[in-house]
């Protein structure tokens with residue numbers, strides 16, 4: 001029988017706690033270090049943080 | 058000429074002193090009393106603890122900065138406060154003991170018109186047998202709370218990495234060393250930075266990693282957790298924290314009060330009352346925090362420490378300290394001006410002020426042992442409070458006793474936190490988060506206690522870039538380089 005191993009999903013089997021949570025798949029993981037996407041997020045997060053900092057002073 | 062004495066040259070005290078000196082000019086005097094000759098950007102100690110930064114990169118000498126700003130500097134620790142003076146004089150003073158400047162061990166009484174206590178936490182290693190004692194960190198675990206601790210932590214980490222390279226499995230146990238700890242965020246950053254470094258070193262498969270903490274759920278962080286809008290849902294930080302632990306293969310044990318540490322082993326009690334043990338080869342456990350133990354005396358020399366300070370050693374301010382059940386806690390319990398109720402010329406800023414109660418839901422084990430995080434007072438609130446206190450003190454001096462005091466309630470201010478999960482310009486990640494407000498206000502936001510338009514979090518390289526930029530930005534600001542006042546706290 002041919003096995004279908006999805007590397008990102010293996011940790012679900014480590015224990016019950018891990019089995020009951022959500023684990024990011026390949027796409028979500030790759031977006032975390034995708035330079036173009038992260039540059040866009042960098043701009044957005046900075047704007048959000050500046051708004052919160054502004055509301056707090 | 059009035060004299061403002063600031064105790065503590067950390068995040069809050071440095072902010073207070075530098076703004077007060079700028080606003081008061083040379084007509085008045087600002088003096089900082091702090092035991093270390095160097096300023097430390099504490100958040101980057103995490104990177105020192107994994108060998109990604111040196112001690113010199115996270116610290117700088119305070120003396121030249123204070124000289125440039127016209128601030129008096131005494132490298133000493135405050136020992137006691139006489140807010141009414143003594144039998145010989147009505148002038149309030151603080152007794153200090155030098156720790157450097159060639160006067161180590163000498164004491165001096167420093168008179169003040171206004172006193173700001175920004176002494177931060179005492180790292181109370183002695184609260185847990187084996188974690189340390191009154192002299193500090195013990196021999197079995199490491200810490201990243203100071204730059205020197207972080208250097209030592211990295212030395213031990215490298216030894217573990219070498220052992221793994223030689224084929225010896227290592228167990229890493231990271232978290233909190235007592236049921237009443239705060240600062241889970243720092244331990245969280247450290248465990249994921251270690252995990253990242255182990256992967257880089259090619260030894261991750263030789264490591265068993267476990268988180269141990271006093272939180273009743275992962276992602277509590279001493280703030281009762283937070284809710285964020287993600288993908289059209291509003292979800293608890295618990296889901297995201299658990300997800301990250303599962304993704305990185307880090308096991309977790311929560312609701313744990315570590316009650317004893319031995320060589321290679323911690324003993325703990327859980328919320329269900331059961332007792333357990335956990336082995337380790339490498340362990341970083343955050344100690345509980347207490348006030349630094351300042352004493353206070355009245356004019357006749359009578360001990361009034363209990364009037365000025367709460368039992369945990371933090372200074373009482375304008376909070377509502379009436380004991381009440383969790384259901385009756387309100388945002389308005391939290392202080393606004395940080396003025397001491399007994400002595401109006403004394404303020405406390407940053408971790409040094411006594412919070413009215415914790416933020417997370419109070420929990421204790423079935424045996425009655427309290428196991429819950431105490432409230433965090435992270436960098437941004439500490440800086441904002443420090444600046445508000447500086448503003449109030451300057452107004453009192455320049456406009457007189459009736460001046461309006463500036464307010465900075467943690468129930469009305471947000472915090473931006475960036476928790477590193479690994480360092481690297483292209484491979485690093487960090488959880489960038491904002492919470493608004495820090496202390497939940499269930500009257501104003503009945504659902505989650507917070508404004509979900511301004512409370513968010515996400516993990517990625519962008520967060521790491523922000524964390525790295527903040528490192529340089531805050532050190533630039535703390536050195537009072539040109540434009541420093543434009544950089545927010």
Ligand SMILES: Cc1cc2nc3c(=O)[nH]c(=O)nc-3n(C[C@H](O)[C@H](O)[C@H](O)COP(=O)(O)OP(=O)(O)OC[C@H]3O[C@@H](n4cnc5c(N)ncnc54)[C@H](O)[C@@H]3O)c2cc1C
Pocket residue numbers: 064065066067068069070090091092093099100101102103133134135136175176177178201202203240243349406407408409434435436437439473474475476
């Ligand atoms: C490892 C670690 C990582 C962290 N990461 C983050 C982060 O990423 N983001 C964030 O927002 N916060 C972070 N924090 C929390 C942040 O460091 C604190 O919120 C902040 O330092 C509190 O400022 P403070 O001025 O109250 O105390 P401190 O910065 O601790 O300053 C207190 C000062 O008082 C001095 N002092 C002590 N005793 C005396 C005495 N008797 N007399 C005079 N002076 C005295 C101390 O030497 C020190 O200089 C982290 C904390 C740790 C430990």
